[in-house]
Amino acid sequence: MSEVFGIPLPALLGQLMLGLVNGCFYAMLSLGLAIIFGMLNIINFAHGALYMMGAVFTWIALAQFGIGYWWSLLLVPLVIALFGVMVERTMLRRLYKLDNLYGLLLTFGIALVTEGLFRHRYGVSGLPYSIPEAFSGTFNLGFMFLPKYRAWVIAASLLTCFTTWFVVERTQLGAYLRAATENPQLVQTFGINVPAMITITYAVGVGLAGLAGVLAAPATQISPLMGTNLIIVVFAVVVIGGMGSILGSIVTGLGLGLIEGLTKVFYSQASNSVVFLIMALVLLVRPAGLFGRER
Amino acid sequence: MSESTALEYLRVTDLHAFYGESHILHGIDFTVYRGELVTLLGRNGAGRTTTLKSILGLVGRRNGSIMVNGREVIQWPTHRIARLGVGYCPEERGIFSSLTTEENLTLPPRLTSEGMSLDEIYSMFPNLKERRRSQGTRLSGGEQQMLAMARILHTGARLLLLDEISEGLAPVIVQKLSEVILRLKDRGFTIVLVEQNFRFASTLADRMYVVERGRIAAEVRKDEINEKQQLLEELLGI
């Protein structure tokens, strides 16, 4: 059997694949954070909680309403996005004129409250959700076995990331968005309803977190704490990639997932801290992040 | 143009504007008729930019009355006022650095079907055509100014609010801008021009208003410039 540095190739590829799956979640979550930060200029601390809500709602949909995975994939992100609309309209909107620290504190508060409520209701032991029929089993790629559900997660999130990137960077709507990031008032003098655009951006950003939550439901332990655990790494990803950069968040998310996977193979003790080590190094060399612009 | 029969395109009455606690405009009154070019003159800090911004609802708080083409817009949000066909060229030009020249030009959506085509705009501003793929903020000051104006001509706006377009530009460019403004007048645009450059303004204007400390201090018609010369000199310190 072939080996790389004494590690059997299938084991290495398996870890890389797992790293890539994690990277997909990092990418989707940091992407949402990036577009929200670009438009609203706030760091959405509620992002992890919304991801968790996405997963828990997927579980609730099945356990209580008999709504299966495919419908959840469509409906849960919409519900989360609507929740986002409500939050933006009733609360965040009031804070734009103040220091953006207030937005950060508000979303942090929302995260604590929602996580607290879900913990109170569902405990922390983890809710089971089985992989949908169509994706149970594995693909035999010849050199390794690839669980079908992992392949699906990778495909779905790459498609989501690409679509988001395309809309922001290559369409007229995206041009409004980019311009409004620079000078919202001026864009509004062109006749564009910027306040509505801000609401929609927030809704889409948190909708992405919801979608990531649905994708995660069959792949991980669904628990009210799952967001907190993940979001800390995601914030490190955002810092490494550069605040607000769309491409940066996607590439960095995927790349760091892979690096984490590799670290697990070669020096597993460091696998939980490697991202933060990279963050420290990047901050020393390029404080604005790999893809960020210095101000 | 005889004012009694002409159509009012913009009427500002008793306009007050505030930034936070500071009360900046103290009851501005003026009128602009369709197809007319009116300049707002005044010293630095007189409140001319604030007047333009108030028309579009870009100040903290405002009250009084603003009629655009017969409609009261004082309560309207900025984007709705713009959609009546109001184009705004800000003092700082507002070119977007994340967009190319041509993307800057085509960014604003068309408000009416009367907007100029890209070809017409490029024939009016050949420099912009040459540099259409450059990042917007890489253009020279004069080119950026032209881009900021061209951008609102493309939308089909009929009322143009232009803030200090001659500021900081070389005399040849200012000359070029005068020609552009005259062509726009020929095409029937209604223009409010905020200016510091009295010579530039006086050759173009049908009427001039002098703003002082948030109020209109004087109104001078084109044919009165000579007889009111002394008043103008006093108010503007020229």
Ligand SMILES: Nc1ncnc2c1ncn2[C@@H]1O[C@H](COP(=O)(O)OP(=O)(O)OP(=O)(O)O)[C@@H](O)[C@H]1O
């Ligand atoms: N954002 C703001 N917040 C508080 N005060 C402001 C703000 N913008 C302008 N002002 C004040 O309002 C007054 C009028 O300013 P405005 O920009 O309208 O003047 P202006 O006539 O355009 O002069 P100029 O452009 O030559 O400086 C000034 O005293 C200025 O200090």
Ligand SMILES: [Mg+2]
């Ligand atoms: Mg000014």
